[in-house]
Ligand SMILES: [Fe+2]
């Protein structure tokens with residue numbers, strides 16, 4: 205396991221500056237959300253820092269890891285937006301030596317959401333969306349305030365936004381996201 209500085213350096217080397225800066229902001233904001241939810245600040249800090257580590261990997265690399273770790277072959281039909289979370293968690297474990305299953309799980313679901321989400325899953329999912337570098341509208345501002353008081357509120361808002369955004373672009377919706385939407389927004393428990 206590398207120390208935090210070493211991991212930061214590795215993330216920096218693997219990403220464009222734009223995405224590295226986003227990662228630092230997610231890490232910062234994840235710590236704030238952790239404080240508000242009495243959660244382990246170090247875990248939130250680490251999850252935020254590394255969550256997009258694999259986002260600029262090539263398609264070939266993702267496909268290689270899907271085979272290497274014998275992941276669901278259905279995953280091959282998807283692309284980077286899905287891969288960098290689910291497959292990214294394996295890449296991060298291997299390349300950064302991160303073994304913490306809570307952190308790896310949060311990375312795995314940070315692009316899709318899920319029906320069952322731990323506090324760390326929720327913190328990372330929301331920090332990724334609400335980090336201060338995002339283009340803030342009044343709507344997002346209000347969502348941020350309410351999310352800081354109640355993570356579950358934010359989860360429902362983000363899933364609703366994601367479904368709306370993807371369907372308007374006529375893009376496929378990953379099944380896990382659809383199930384998560386039905387659970388968190390549609391009230392199918
Ligand atoms: Fe991401």
Ligand SMILES: [Fe+2]
Pocket residue numbers: 226230255256332
């Ligand atoms: Fe991100």
